[in-house]
Amino acid sequence: MTDPTTKLLTTQSAVTPQEEFEFVFDDYRQRIVVSCIFAIISIVGTFGNSLVIAAVLVSRKLRTATNVFVVSLSFADLLTCLFLPWNVVALLSTNGWPTADEICATAAVVMFTCVGCSVYTLAAIAINRYVLITQPMSTYRNYYTKWKIAVMIGITWAMPFFTAMLPVIFGLGELGYDTRYSTCTHKTSHPLSDYYSLTQAILIYPFPMITIIMCYTLLFLHIRRHARNITEQAETSSSSSSRPIRRESSAAKRGISRRQVEISKNLFYVVVAFALCITPYCASLVIPYSEPFVPWAGAVILLNSCINPLIYSTKHPYFRQVMGAILRCRPEDIPEPSEWLRSRGGSTWAPR
Secondary structure, eight states, X not given: OOOXXXXXXXXXXXXXXXXXXXXXXXXXXXXXXXXXXXXXXXXXXXXXXXXXXXXXXHBGGGOSHHHHHHHHHHHHHHHHHHHTHHHHHHHHOSSSOOXXXXXXXXXXXXXXXXXXXXXXXXXXXXXXXXXXXXXOHHHHHHHSOHHHHHHHHHHHHHHHHHHHTHHHHHOSSOEEEETTTTEEEEOTTSTTHHHHHHHHHHHHXXXXXXXXXXXXXXXXXXXXXXXXXXXXXXXXXXXXXXXXXXXXXXXXXXXXXXXXXXXXXXXXXXXXXXXXXXXXXXXXXXSTTOGGGHHHHHHHXXXXXXXXXXXXXXXXXXXXXXXXXXXXXXXXXXSSBOHHHHHHHGGGOOXX
């Protein structure tokens, strides 16, 4: 009778079942390296994402509709970093998974959900920036009310959670300790494992990335068109001394546009970083003969969990100011402190 695990490769690659079954991530030196990468990501990402969330908590200046999605993204990254040590345990264990398999399965669900949530949240941020810059403020405020934002956040979490739970709901694979890669993921020994990998790649990656590319492309075209109009207005105003008020108005509009464009550009850096991190992993799920690369592609995608706080702290002007004040333990330098921060400071609080 044919072993069930030899059926694994009927969909993902052109190699024979025996050749596919032979690959196991059993080089302990490589497993140590990957586990060290995971440990560093967990420590750095936990600190960085906690700092991002704390920045929004202590400063009302950061409490914008866009930053609701930023906090959701940071929370997803934080959860990933908090559950990542279970994969370190799995990689370093020489005798299989050392404790209850439910723990490993839970870690897999959390990380699959959070990675997918990151993609959908970045798409939601792209839509947010497009509407904010290209539409009238009244339209933006109508779209981004509190309850509508809550629904949007719910969708960004529900869709990837549903995808992660497919093995549980429909029996499309099985989650837990995978003996091939020695990690908490979907079990590649399951006959339907390849279908689950393909479903993940289809539901998580293409639609959000297409949305992101379209939004930022249209946003770029709008900004370039706006800049051209501003230049033409400035040239017209400078040729006529009878229009000083119009020139001042244009300058004011240019200043507002520049600030929003700068924030959008910084958020686009986050998108680029995530795309660079997730693409190798999604490619490894569908490209034949890529099994030896999967553990390293997984490390690359998880690396994104600690990159975003670095981008915020170095590129985003408001996050940089608030996060710097937190790190220096100088609450008086925090712009527009929240009521929570004021209550913590008591009578010693001295706002700027």
